[in-house]
Amino acid sequence: MLKLSGQYEYSIDGKNRLFITTKLRSMIDAKVFGGDFLLVLCPNGIVGLYPEKCFDRLVAEAAAKIPAPDDAVDFQRMMYALSSPVEFDNQGRILISDKLRKRANLGSQVTVVGVRDHIEIWNTADWDRYEAEKWPAFEKQIVNAWHELLVKDSQETEIIPNNPEE
Helix, strand or coil: CEECCCCCECCCCCCEEECCCCHHHHHCCCCHHCCEEEECCHHHHHHEEEEHHHHHHHHHHHHHHHHHHHHHHHHHHHHHHHHEEECCCCEEEEEHHHHHHHHHCCCCCEEEEECCCCEEEEEEEHHHHHHHHHHHHHHHHHHHHHHHHHHHHHHCCCCCCCCCCC
């Protein structure tokens, strides 16, 4: 399973190129996830960078959940139409088209975020707002998760009482 994580701030240069950190790129095994990548306009104007096999799985699973065949065809048509293959250059940069930058409101400052099986490219101001908005709920979720793990661990750990006779 792919586990991309972290957030990194970069600039899109004057030729619309964006560096994707080696930390993220090195996590993607081309033999397992494919060597090709697609840029995808995702909901809320976020740009997703998907390894080919992760993208294909996403499209197949999402289309399979759409009950009407015509709607599934429309979904696939839009997903493939709104995605474009990209290649990394020798410096680890990808080219982002003007059209995609406009649709995603990407200025020159972006935040690149690892999100399990894909990379998201956010306008930095939008990412900062999103992170601030979601932080309180996330904080509660992580505290609850830690608590559940502690309870589970304490139930699984056998406590041996001190024996004063030893």
